[in-house]
Each structure stands twice: as C-alpha cells, then as structure tokens.
Amino acid sequence: LTQILFLLDKVNQMHILPIKLSNTSYNVHIGSHILQQAGPLISSLLSVKKVFIIADENVAALHLNTLTDSLNLAQISYETILIPPGENTKSIHNYEIVTNQLLERGIERKTPIIALGGGVTGDLSGFAAATTLRGVPFIQIPTTLLSQVDSSVGGKTGINTPTGKNLIGAFYQPEIVIADTHTLDTLPIRELKAGYAEIVKAGLIDDVELFEWCEKYGQYIIQKDQKYLTTAIEKACAFKARIIKNDEYEQNSKGRNLLNLGHSLGHTLEAELGYDGRMLHGEAVALGCCLIFKLCTKMGLCPESDTHRVIQHFSAIGLPTSIKGLPTKLSASNLLTHLKHDKKVKDGKILFILVNGIGKTFTSQEVTENDLYQLLIDDGC
Numbered sequence: 001l002t003q004i005l006f007l008l009d010k011v012n013q014m015h016i017l018p019i020k021l022s023n024t025s026y027n028v029h030i031g032s033h034i035l036q037q038a039g040p041l042i043s044s045l046l047s048v049k050k051v052f053i054i055a056d057e058n059v060a061a062l063h064l065n066t067l068t069d070s071l072n073l074a075q076i077s078y079e080t081i082l083i084p085p086g087e088n089t090k091s092i093h094n095y096e097i098v099t100n101q102l103l104e105r106g107i108e109r110k111t112p113i114i115a116l117g118g119g120v121t122g123d124l125s126g127f128a129a130a131t132t133l134r135g136v137p138f139i140q141i142p143t144t145l146l147s148q149v150d151s152s153v154g155g156k157t158g159i160n161t162p163t164g165k166n167l168i169g170a171f172y173q174p175e176i177v178i179a180d181t182h183t184l185d186t187l188p189i190r191e192l193k194a195g196y197a198e199i200v201k202a203g204l205i206d207d208v209e210l211f212e213w214c215e216k217y218g219q220y221i222i223q224k225d226q227k228y229l230t231t232a233i234e235k236a237c238a239f240k241a242r243i244i245k246n247d248e249y250e251q252n253s254k255g256r257n258l259l260n261l262g263h264s265l266g267h268t269l270e271a272e273l274g275y276d277g278r279m280l281h282g283e284a285v286a287l288g289c290c291l292i293f294k295l296c297t298k299m300g301l302c303p304e305s306d307t308h309r310v311i312q313h314f315s316a317i318g319l320p321t322s323i324k325g326l327p328t329k330l331s332a333s334n335l336l337t338h339l340k341h342d343k344k345v346k347d348g349k350i351l352f353i354l355v356n357g358i359g360k361t362f363t364s365q366e367v368t369e370n371d372l373y374q375l376l377i378d379d380g381c
C-alpha cells in the first residue's frame with residue numbers, strides 16, 4: 001500500500017498538457033519521477049503487449065532500467081535497440097540498421113516504438129516509426145532539456161545527409177510524450193543550459209511573460225530544481241503547441257518559421273565551428289538570438305534596452321552572447337557563405353526572423369549582405 005500511495009503521490013504531481021492538432025491529439029506528461037509510470041500510462045492509452053525501445057547508449061546505461069521496470073509492471077514485453085550517442089547517429093546508415101532490426105525482430109503494425117533519449121534518438125526513432133510498415137505508433141520519452149521543451153513535441157522527425165542537417169524526414173506525431181524532469185539529473189550542465197536557450201527563445205518570439213519568468217527563475221532551472229523545470233517545460237511546450245496548431249506542416253511564413261528565431265545565424269555558427277561539440281545547438285541559438293537583436297537595434301527596429309536585456313539574461317546563465325567572446329576567431333565571409341546555404345533561402349534571399357522587441361517577431365527578406373557583414377565585423381569577426 002505504501003508503494004501505491006507513493007506512486008499516486010507522484011502521479012498527482014504529473015502535469016498534463018494536451019496538444020490538439022487537426023487530425024490528431026496527444027498529451028505531454030511532465031513531472032519528476034514519472035518514468036516509473038511509463039508502462040501503466042502506455043497501457044492505459046494503447047492496448048499493446050509489446051514495444052520496441054530505441055535508446056542511445058549513454059541514456060540506456062542511466063535510465064533504461066527504470067523504463068523496463070515500469071513496462072514489466074504493466075505486463076508489456078519489450079525489445080531494445082541501442083544506438084551510439086551523437087549527432088552522427090542521425091544518418092541514413094543508422095536508419096537502415098535500426099529499421100532492419102525492427103523488421104528482423106518482427107515488428108507489427110500496432111507495435112509502438114519508444115524513443116528514450118535526446119533529440120538525436122527522437123528524430124531517428126520517429127523517422128523509423130513514420131516509415132516502418134508505413135507507420136507504427138510512436139512514443140517519445142525525451143531525456144534532455146532540449147528534447148523535453150522542443151524536439152519531442154511538434155512531429156518533426158528526420159535524419160541528416162552529407163548535404164546537410166534534417167534533410168530527409170517526415171511529419172509524424174507521437175501518441176504520447178513523457179518528460180521526466182528527474183532524468184535531467186544526469187544530464188551534463190552544458191547540455192542543460194543549451195536546452196534552456198530554446199525556452200528563452202520561445203519567450204523572445206511572442207511571449208514577454210515567459211521571458212520575464214525566465215529572468216526571474218532561470219537560475220533555478222540551471223540548478224535543476226524539479227518544480228521550476230516542470231513549469232518551464234510546460235510553458236515552453238504550451239508555446240510550441242500554440243504555434244504548431246496553426247501551422248502543422250510549416251506552410252505559413254508567420255507560423256512554425258518563427259520558431260527559427262536566431263537559428264539561421266545559429267546554424268551558420270554551428271557549421272563553421274563544426275558539429276563536434278565546440279558549439280552546441282542551443283549555445284548557437286543563444287548567440288544567434290543576440291545577433292538578431294543587435295542587428296535589429298542597428299536597423300532602428302528594436303529598442304536598445306530590449307537587446308541589452310536579452311544579452312544580460314543569456315550571459316547570466318553562462319550562454320554565449322557575442323562572437324568576440326568565443327575562443328575561436330571567426331571569418332565574416334566564411335559565415336556569410338554558410339548563411340547562403342541555409343534551408344530558409346527563398347528565391348535566393350534568406351528569410352530572417354527579425355524583432356521589434358522582446359516577444360515581437362516578424363519575418364523579412366530585406367536584410368542585405370552588407371548589413372550582415374557589418375554586424376559580424378562589429379561583433380568580433
């Protein structure tokens with residue numbers, strides 16, 4: 001009985017955020033120690049006897065047992081496929097390995113795939129789920145802050161090719177997302193901060209209150225306070241749900257596109273520094289957002305005080321805010337070359353997300369190469 005009461009207590013602390021889309025809806029469950037509940041949650045949703053778990057090796061070593069114990073509790077049998085950690089895993093080669101394994105081990109149309117891990121695991125597993133047998137049920141159990149606030153919600157799945165990131169993929173929504181903040185206890189602090197940048201970004205896009213909340217409580221998130229983490233994830237997912245609801249397939253220039261605030265410049269920095277950990281995606285997004293605010297202030301579009309606040313907050317958290325502050329000297333012309341290969345180029349012009357202030361974004365193709373060059377030089381190139 002004590003055990004049951006303990007579990008009920010934990011369940012009570014679970015926050016549930018519904019995501020309602022035109023053809024489907026699902027819940028994001030957020031809370032501390034809710035991985036223990038995954039088995040019962042899944043069996044209350046889908047009548048399944050078996051699941052496939054795809055997990056990266058790091059995460060499997062830390063959290064797979066908790067998941068499999070909960071599946072045992074719910075009398076769900078499982079098979080596990082381990083993938084190596086790191087961005088390189090999101091490849092056609094690994095996609096082939098994973099789907100072959102699923103098929104060889106007899107996956108059926110109704111057998112769910114559970115992704116246990118960060119965005120890399122979620123994106124690869126989601127694409128495997130979308131395409132194996134033309135689609136099997138998909139369950140997201142994100143274990144990085146980035147995947148809990150961003151990649152596990154919204155249905156984008158995919159892999160990289162030698163030409164670029166995320167160029168092959170599918171929109172494929174999960175049946176349920178289970179975000180256990182306790183799994184973040186083992187996440188390296190640098191990864192946590194990088195994920196936090198995407199929460200701040202959400203506030204900068206169209207939610208001043210969220211940004212203010214971050215200014216006030218961001219430090220608690222970095223200290224991995226479970227209560228603040230739960231609230232932050234809920235706020236960020238609610239924000240993302242609102243955006244994707246109106247633009248599930250990224251067809252509207254004012255919809256999902258806005259989620260890319262700071263990302264064109266961010267991707268450019270990542271490409272220049274190489275995807276080898278010298279700069280994490282969220283770090284690049286933080287710096288990318290700062291650059292956009294600086295650019296917009298220079299262009300007379302955004303008050304300097306807002307730009308100052310943004311820089312102030314990212315720097316208080318320990319995220320990069322200027323090119324000058326980076327350990328590597330960068331060349332403005334190299335950065336501009338990368339920028340021209342961005343996915344968001346339309347009719348030869350880059351679609352930028354610009355700002356009139358915190359929480360006030362709009363899209364524009366009016367930024368000139370000269371504006372960008374000057375920005376990069378002034379910022380330390």
Ligand code: NAD
Pocket residue numbers: 056057058059062085086087090117118119120121123143144145146147150151152153154155156157165166183184185186187188191281
């Ligand atoms: P990741 O999946 O590579 O995880 C980062 C590192 O943390 C890995 O080494 C992993 O093994 C480790 N890790 C994960 N959880 C851990 C835990 N609880 N404890 C200890 N270590 C843990 O990286 P990420 O930042 O989660 O995701 C990045 C990927 O997400 C990129 O490929 C990006 O393209 C993708 N992404 C997708 C979307 C989308 O909408 N689908 C959105 C944003 C990002």
Ligand code: MG
Pocket residue numbers: 150198263281285
């Ligand atoms: Mg991002």
